[in-house]
Amino acid sequence: MSCNTSVTHLNVSSVDKAQQTPVHLMPCEIEHNGPAKVSQYFAATMKDHKHETTVSFRGRGLKGQELSCPQGYTGLVLKEVNKPGSDQEDRTVKVSSVFNKLTYWNLETPPNSDDTVVMAMDWPELAEAIHGPVEE
Amino acid sequence: MAAKKKRAPNVQNDSWVVIAADSAIHTQKHDRDADFVKLRNPSTDAACLYMLGCGDAQLYEVKAFEEDFHSWFVGQTVQRDGRLVFVTPMDPLFLILPYFIKSGKEAKFQPVDQVVTDEEFPACSRLLSCTRSLASLQHIAEEKEAGSTKFHRYSEEKTMNWLKKKVERTVVALKRRNISVGEGVKSTTYVRVKSEPDSHEEDYLRYAHGLISEYISADLSRALLKHLELPELLSPKETEPPSKKRKLSDNPVEAGEDYTKFNSADFVRKPPKKMTAAQKTLAKVDKTGMKPMSSFFSPKVKAEKN
Amino acid sequence: MDLSPFEANNSFSCRLASQIPDVCRTEDCCLGVDEAGRGPVLGPMVYGICFCPVSKKEELKDLKVADSKTLTEAEREDLFQKLDEAKSYVGWALQILSPNTISTSMLQRTKYNLNALSHDTAIGLIQYALDSGVQLKEVYVDTVGPADKYEDKLSQRFPGIKVTVRPKADSLFPIVSAASICAKVARDRVVKGWNFAEDLGDVDTEYGSGYPNDPKTKTWLLKYLDPVFGYPQFVRFSWSTAQTLMDSKAVTVHWEDDDEDGEKAAQRKNNRSMLSYFSASTEGNDHNATHQTHRFFTERRLKSLDAL
Numbered sequence: 001m002s003c004n005t006s007v008t009h010l011n012v013s014s015v016d017k018a019q020q021t022p023v024h025l026m027p028c029e030i031e032h033n034g035p036a037k038v039s040q041y042f043a044a045t046m047k048d049h050k051h052e053t054t055v056s057f058r059g060r061g062l063k064g065q066e067l068s069c070p071q072g073y074t075g076l077v078l079k080e081v082n083k084p085g086s087d088q089e090d091r092t093v094k095v096s097s098v099f100n101k102l103t104y105w106n107l108e109t110p111p112n113s114d115d116t117v118v119m120a121m122d123w124p125e126l127a128e129a130i131h132g133p134v135e136e
Numbered sequence: 137m138a139a140k141k142k143r144a145p146n147v148q149n150d151s152w153v154v155i156a157a158d159s160a161i162h163t164q165k166h167d168r169d170a171d172f173v174k175l176r177n178p179s180t181d182a183a184c185l186y187m188l189g190c191g192d193a194q195l196y197e198v199k200a201f202e203e204d205f206h207s208w209f210v211g212q213t214v215q216r217d218g219r220l221v222f223v224t225p226m227d228p229l230f231l232i233l234p235y236f237i238k239s240g241k242e243a244k245f246q247p248v249d250q251v252v253t254d255e256e257f258p259a260c261s262r263l264l265s266c267t268r269s270l271a272s273l274q275h276i277a278e279e280k281e282a283g284s285t286k287f288h289r290y291s292e293e294k295t296m297n298w299l300k301k302k303v304e305r306t307v308v309a310l311k312r313r314n315i316s317v318g319e320g321v322k323s324t325t326y327v328r329v330k331s332e333p334d335s336h337e338e339d340y341l342r343y344a345h346g347l348i349s350e351y352i353s354a355d356l357s358r359a360l361l362k363h364l365e366l367p368e369l370l371s372p373k374e375t376e377p378p379s380k381k382r383k384l385s386d387n388p389v390e391a392g393e394d395y396t397k398f399n400s401a402d403f404v405r406k407p408p409k410k411m412t413a414a415q416k417t418l419a420k421v422d423k424t425g426m427k428p429m430s431s432f433f434s435p436k437v438k439a440e441k442n
Numbered sequence: 443m444d445l446s447p448f449e450a451n452n453s454f455s456c457r458l459a460s461q462i463p464d465v466c467r468t469e470d471c472c473l474g475v476d477e478a479g480r481g482p483v484l485g486p487m488v489y490g491i492c493f494c495p496v497s498k499k500e501e502l503k504d505l506k507v508a509d510s511k512t513l514t515e516a517e518r519e520d521l522f523q524k525l526d527e528a529k530s531y532v533g534w535a536l537q538i539l540s541p542n543t544i545s546t547s548m549l550q551r552t553k554y555n556l557n558a559l560s561h562d563t564a565i566g567l568i569q570y571a572l573d574s575g576v577q578l579k580e581v582y583v584d585t586v587g588p589a590d591k592y593e594d595k596l597s598q599r600f601p602g603i604k605v606t607v608r609p610k611a612d613s614l615f616p617i618v619s620a621a622s623i624c625a626k627v628a629r630d631r632v633v634k635g636w637n638f639a640e641d642l643g644d645v646d647t648e649y650g651s652g653y654p655n656d657p658k659t660k661t662w663l664l665k666y667l668d669p670v671f672g673y674p675q676f677v678r679f680s681w682s683t684a685q686t687l688m689d690s691k692a693v694t695v696h697w698e699d700d701d702e703d704g705e706k707a708a709q710r711k712n713n714r715s716m717l718s719y720f721s722a723s724t725e726g727n728d729h730n731a732t733h734q735t736h737r738f739f740t741e742r743r744l745k746s747l748d749a750l
Contacts, residue, residue: 004183004257008172008750012189015161021211023153025218030207032670032693033148036214040641041671047453056453058672058688058695059545059679073155074162077210080150093750095161096151097211107697108551117220120201120742122313124157127197127224129309130347133268134275134301141694152750172750180733185747203743205698214670222744315738346736354733
């Protein structure tokens with residue numbers, strides 16, 4: 001059970017130095033955290049073909065779609081700085097890169113508006129309605 | 137093909153892909169810092185992650201889009217954790233409200249900092265630093281001023297009116313975004329009906345009430361339903377015996393039972409049947425150039441060509 | 443033989459064809475079908491057809507085309523040259539199945555095996571000849587498997603054409619040998635000059651024959667194994683040789699339709715989404731048993747977190 005008093009500090013000013021970076025949401029779990037030759041193997045082989053964006057990964061055919069961040073929102077990649085040994089300690093994360101759009105990939109099926117990640121993008125606008133100030 | 141490996145736990149997760157409101161990062165304020173803190177979720181009463189940004193001036197809700205079998209490519213790296221975390225502005229009053237309801241039983245006017253305290257979640261006092269908090273207390277409490285000090289007392293009537301306005305705002309947004317609010321029915325041909333002309337006002341109200349109920353206690357949710365003049369519906373849960381429920385969570389859906397009412401994309405998207413051991417053997421033989429008799433007229437699906 | 447349409451985009455399949463000789467549109471013709479590159483773990487599989495008037499069978503024999511496998515690469519190039527010189531009465535067409543097409547088809551959710559792929563490709567090429575106006579009367583097909591059922595299938599598919607399917611047809615019928623030469627020449631050229639879509643700098647072209655048991659091929663597969671991506675698209679990921687190497691040397695990747703964990707996960711997922719409508723969420727931070735997450739969130743796979 002993690003401690004309710006510990007906080008995770010977000011170093012917001014790190015966003016000023018963060019670079020735009022391409023992000024791809026893959027339809028598989030890759031048991032790896034770390035470097036990968038994404039531009040050489042993946043971005044280089046993406047094809048726009050018959051109105052579809054396709055690529056393959058490990059021999060599986062993927063179909064992709066770009067999604068923009070909702071209006072008023074920015075994509076951030078947060079990275080932990082010096083992971084502490086225990087969950088009692090406060091942690092710190094910084095913004096390591098930013099993005100305005102992401103590409104999500106489906107395994108074989110053509111992207112459409114019913115894809116869950118597309119639907120998830122409804123959330124910020126609904127959140128604004130739920131949490132925005134009500135009129136007097 | 138070699139047997140698939142079991143999934144090993146992701147122990148070294150140290151990065152997150154986030155979509156955050158610009159106000160959390162592009163603020164001109166001198167104090168730009170933000171903290172992810174744990175606070176009491178007003179609906180579940182359990183610890184939940186939120187973010188306080190702009191030097192505690194704004195509260196944010198943290199929700200993650202999470203589906204099995206996803207990972208990220210971020211630049212020239214792999215991030216195994218495929219979640220997409222949303223950081224959206226949140227009304228701090230939702231988190232302050234339970235403390236007022238609790239103290240309201242004493243029916244005393246109190247200074248707000250005496251109301252909003254929680255040994256288990258000490259960060260809750262930081263909610264009072266949010267720009268909107270003190271200014272909007274009047275939505276849930278009566279106010280008295282004595283000298284320079286303000287005193288407050290919970291008002292259910294005010295709260296209901298405030299929540300009703302929340303529901304109404306939410307209805308407008310649901311309509312604007314064409315959110316499907318019907319009874320969760322999706323056509324079996326897997327085409328979600330985007331804008332249902334037969335979606336009644338009541339469907340929208342109920343749906344919006346359900347969303348607002350994510351931020352209030354079950355008691356308050358029921359009271360709000362009454363306030364909205366919506367009759368209470370028996371939820372399927374209450375009509376289902378508990379033993380049945382347990383059984384369902386442990387077993388796959390049985391074909392004999394009609395759950396079409398609860399259809400979701402997953403039912404239709406369920407991956408096709410896996411190859412049997414014999415079929416696998418055939419597939420292997422194919423590679424070496426042998427053609428097993430049985431494979432000649434096996435059903436097939438045309439691959440995309442050209 | 444101009445391979446540039448394929449080389450411009452070798453991720454997909456591609457059809458290449460000669461001019462249709464005029465005489466093939468007016469006289470009864472025979473057509474041979476053969477394939478090249480079925481076994482290798484590297485490069486495309488090429489299907490070839492060759493056709494000429496039945497009356498020219500003897501002239502074709504005089505070109506001394508023979509089973510391409512018994513010839514050296516230089517001899518095949520030479521014979522292809524001769525076929526090209528006979529273009530007034532010999533036509534050909536090729537379907538190049540890119541290794542990426544082979545991988546993604548064979549590894550598809552709904553598996554599309556190599557036999558089905560081969561048969562469909564052969565049928566597609568014969569249909570191409572018919573659509574181009576070639577007066578087909580006889581079709582000869584090489585097969586590495588049982589011939590009878592394949593012959594029945596093709597006979598039914600192309601009524602009015604006499605179909606002969608034979609193992610080693612490329613050594614029995616000159617028109618099949620000619621098809622075999624076209625296919626093999628194309629495969630050799632494509633493999634030799636493989637244009638890597640990946641940005642890998644100078645790639646070692648010492649990949650040998652591409653057959654899994656060729657030591658040069660093995661060495662190349664070890665050298666070009668990437669821990670995350672596995673291989674460039676030049677490699678057929680559906681071959682057990684490639685799979686085994688990736689299983690032992692690359693990071694593990696899980697797909698929702700994986701044999702073991704996928705099915706269970708799909709069940710779990712179905713249960714979760716259905717249950718979420720009328721029971722407490724199973725997620726860790728919902729301790730309150732009466733709380734049900736609204737379907738707006740469950741449908742969108744959105745949930746609260748209790749820790750980052």
